[in-house]
Amino acid sequence: MFIETETTPNPASLKFLPGQEVMGSGTREFSTPEAAEASPLAQAIFDTGEVTNVFFGSNFISVTIAPGASWSEMKPQVLAILLDHYVSEAPLFAPGTAGGISVPADSEMLVEEREEDADIVAQINELLETRVRPAVAGDGGDIQYRGFRDGIVYLQMQGACSGCPSSTATLKHGIEGLLKHYVPEVVEVRAA
Missing domain, CATH: 3.30.1370.70 (Scaffold protein Nfu/NifU, N-terminal domain)
Known part of the structure; x- marks a missing residue:
């Protein structure tokens, strides 16, 4: 191997x-x-x-x-x-533990989302899933959606991207620019 x-x-x-x-x-x-x-x-x-x-x-x-x-x-x-x-060929997770998608205790939404923002949130999640996550995975990490309120998208970087010196630039210049371009209601992206 x-x-x-x-x-x-x-x-x-x-x-x-x-x-x-x-x-x-x-x-x-x-x-x-x-x-x-x-x-x-x-x-x-x-x-x-x-x-x-x-x-x-x-x-x-x-x-x-x-x-x-x-x-x-x-x-x-x-x-x-x-x-x-x-x-x-050992198992990835110990028997009786929760494997699969990570949902740590601090991954709850940072803000209470409003029902009228459901279409905007769907657009944001679609862009994150199709355009952002593959690029971030290429750098050894992932991004977790943490909420949207008053034009601000809250995201959490994970893996190699968490604590990376360029993560702020990625959020502010890369992801924020992309989201603002495709979803005019987005005015800012913040790290959660």
Whole structure:
């Protein structure tokens, strides 16, 4: 088995491509060792002691290392963990844990949406799904819709995109520009 790696715009994150499906649908983010207990793979990666985030995408795994850690030391460790996992055909999630789409406790809507905004919200979600999410996944992350109110769209970056130095520019110049162009009711995009 050969696992490819790709750099991401976030220098602390690396994207690992095992050449097969990771998540059948949705994504899953682990931002603490306690959260990683739901997945033996995520837990093994956290057990290296130098990891701050593990993110499962459809066909990739993004790993973010702690400040001061070095990818030259961490990359072989993470590759060995991934190889062991895929060669042994171990399950991605521990029995009895919630696998699948990540819905952390803090993913609730930030604002109460109004019924009259339903068409606007549908347009926003369609653009996020068809244009934004594929691009963000290419950088090893995902984006989660967190609400719309008074012209402001609230989004949360995940995976390699969370904490990336260019995430603010991505939100403000990339995503905000796209949404404003196609949905005139959008006046601003904010990180949630």
